[in-house]
Amino acid sequence: xxxxxxxxxxxxxxxxxxxxxxxxxxxxxxxxxxxxxxxxxxxxxxxxxxxxxxxxxxxxxxxxxxxxxxxxxxxxxxxxxxxxxxxxxxxxxxxxxxxxxxxxxxxxxxxxxxxxxxxxxxxxxxxxxxxxxxxxxxxxxxxxxxxxxxxxxxxxxxxxxxxxxxxxxxxxxxxxxxxxxxxxxxxxxxxxxxxxxxxxxxxxxxxxxxxxxxxxxxxxxxxxxxxxxxxxxx
Amino acid sequence: xxxxxxxxxxxxxxxxxxxxxxxxxxxxxxxxxxxxxxxxxxxxxxxxxxxxxxxxxxxxxxxxxxxxxxxxxxxxxxxxxxxxxxxxxxxxxxxxxxxxxxxxxxxxxxxxxxxxxxxxxxxxxxxxxxxxxxxxxxxxxxxxxxxxxxxxxxxxxxxxxxxxxxxxxxxxxxxxxxxxxxxxxxxxxxxxxxxxxxxxxxxxxxxxxxxxxxxxxxxxxxxxxxxxxxxxxx
DNA sequence: GAGCACAATATTGTATACAATTAATTTCAA
DNA sequence: TTGAAATTAATTGTATACAATATTGTGCTC
Numbered sequence: 001x002x003x004x005x006x007x008x009x010x011x012x013x014x015x016x017x018x019x020x021x022x023x024x025x026x027x028x029x030x031x032x033x034x035x036x037x038x039x040x041x042x043x044x045x046x047x048x049x050x051x052x053x054x055x056x057x058x059x060x061x062x063x064x065x066x067x068x069x070x071x072x073x074x075x076x077x078x079x080x081x082x083x084x085x086x087x088x089x090x091x092x093x094x095x096x097x098x099x100x101x102x103x104x105x106x107x108x109x110x111x112x113x114x115x116x117x118x119x120x121x122x123x124x125x126x127x128x129x130x131x132x133x134x135x136x137x138x139x140x141x142x143x144x145x146x147x148x149x150x151x152x153x154x155x156x157x158x159x160x161x162x163x164x165x166x167x168x169x170x171x172x173x174x175x176x177x178x179x180x181x182x183x184x185x186x187x188x189x190x191x192x193x194x195x196x197x198x199x200x201x202x203x204x205x206x207x208x209x210x211x212x213x214x215x216x217x218x219x220x221x222x223x224x225x226x227x228x229x230x231x232x233x234x
Numbered sequence: 235x236x237x238x239x240x241x242x243x244x245x246x247x248x249x250x251x252x253x254x255x256x257x258x259x260x261x262x263x264x265x266x267x268x269x270x271x272x273x274x275x276x277x278x279x280x281x282x283x284x285x286x287x288x289x290x291x292x293x294x295x296x297x298x299x300x301x302x303x304x305x306x307x308x309x310x311x312x313x314x315x316x317x318x319x320x321x322x323x324x325x326x327x328x329x330x331x332x333x334x335x336x337x338x339x340x341x342x343x344x345x346x347x348x349x350x351x352x353x354x355x356x357x358x359x360x361x362x363x364x365x366x367x368x369x370x371x372x373x374x375x376x377x378x379x380x381x382x383x384x385x386x387x388x389x390x391x392x393x394x395x396x397x398x399x400x401x402x403x404x405x406x407x408x409x410x411x412x413x414x415x416x417x418x419x420x421x422x423x424x425x426x427x428x429x430x431x432x433x434x435x436x437x438x439x440x441x442x443x444x445x446x447x448x449x450x451x452x453x454x455x456x457x458x459x460x461x462x463x464x465x466x467x468x
Numbered sequence: 469g470a471g472c473a474c475a476a477t478a479t480t481g482t483a484t485a486c487a488a489t490t491a492a493t494t495t496c497a498a
Numbered sequence: 499t500t501g502a503a504a505t506t507a508a509t510t511g512t513a514t515a516c517a518a519t520a521t522t523g524t525g526c527t528c
Contacts, residue, residue, distance in 0.1 A: 060295070063247065309509070474523105475523085477522070482516085488509105494506085496504095
């Protein structure tokens with residue numbers, strides 16, 4: 001079930017590299033790897049018990065998804081999406097996901113509905129345990145699964161990449177005050193899907209994404225993870 | 235000017251690997267590398283005068299863009315998008331490019347207009363010389379430049395990947411009969427952009443993409459590149 | 469003691485050697 | 499001659515060794 005992410009869009013060149021990339025992606029999703037964290041090659045090689053060759057392949061994969069930023073001769077760091085990028089990601093999602101929700105509503109089988117229902121249950125359980133990281137991860141997974149039901153691999157891989165980046169954006173810009181908007185959105189979407197109401201699903205997804213976007217604090221400010229020069233000079 | 239492609243979305247880990255990837259991408263765009271062509275690592279390493287390490291990095295990059303397909307322990311091959319994938323690519327473009335055209339119309343500077351104009355000139359020149367490969371390449375470049383003007387890096391990288399795949403799709407499924415629809419589409423788009431008419435640009439792009447999509451022969455059939463077993467057994 | 473140059477260290481970039489897997493060829497038997 | 503099995507060849511997958519670069523630490527000079 002953990003392998004749900006990254007099945008789409010990962011090119012299975014090397015099972016080992018894929019495994020490492022998946023593990024790192026999961027860690028980023030669950031906010032265990034904070035934005036800006038350095039990912040040293042030797043360190044990772046030791047942790048995963050593979051050579052740097054494998055690590056480099058995995059990092060290149062993550063870099064392509066823009067989950068890490070590779071600086072030449074400096075190393076790889078967990079990405080820190082800018083405010084600009086945050087807007088872009090949610091604008092892109094607003095273009096892609098609503099049509100996918102409509103398609104999903106047209107195609108969803110009872111098994112699909114059941115799968116999504118389980119996801120919502122787990123999400124609520126995680127929220128009840130105050131495990132915000134896991135809840136957020138599952139919340140993203142809901143969107144990924146929904147896109148998968150839409151059965152459009154090309155757009156699905158885009159959406160998956162966007163949701164992964166969203167996880168980083170949320171880590172940086174989420175404001176805790178607005179945690180309640182999530183409460184019913186996914187449930188309403190699932191309801192529309194089970195009714196096969198594509199129009200409703202599309203509209204619900206659209207407003208859901210607007211809610212998410214506006215639940216971010218994207219005002220310009222000095223981010224704490226900025227360069228030390230900027231942070232300490234004045 | 236050849237480097238126009240792949241500046242977006244390529245993660246500059248290694249200049250050499252980037253250079254190789256760019257060269258291969260260009261070759262695919264210009265239909266010098268046909269779908270299905272095997273890309274042997276040693277062969278490429280010799281051609282470019284670098285080690286297989288570099289080649290593998292470049293191939294992984296292309297694989298991520300789905301320009302090549304990597305088969306485990308078999309090697310990399312120039313991708314052969316299926317009919318299904320062809321539909322998906324143009325559906326995705328239909329979702330992303332019209333809004334980008336609108337944005338571009340709102341933001342285009344006189345310099346941008348001039349740049350696009352030059353592209354159209356080159357495209358016409360290539361057509362006049364019957365260099366269909368180059369014309370198609372420049373045609374794709376027009377879309378890339380337009381998206382770049384829209385100043386939305388996230389969607390631009392998606393569009394760029396889609397256009398690259400479109401080049402393969404056109405190589406496989408283009409029907410020569412319908413070559414004229416291209417004639418005025420880009421010019422009309424440029425006109426809308428120069429007027430700053432976002433609404434018109436969006437509509438023009440929408441219908442242009444529909445035209446392109448319908449200029450493909452996407453009927454199911456036995457492709458000649460199928461396995462011999464399938465082709466000759468019945 | 470402050471500032472700069474130089475050296476030492478650590479980390480990434482690249483090439484190559486070796487292992488593993490797959491495809492092709494040959495050989496042998498029916 | 500056909501078929502299959504085994505061996506050989508070729509290609510990819512992985513690890514490691516070496517080279518290049520950036521950072522850090524040290525010592526010298528002013």
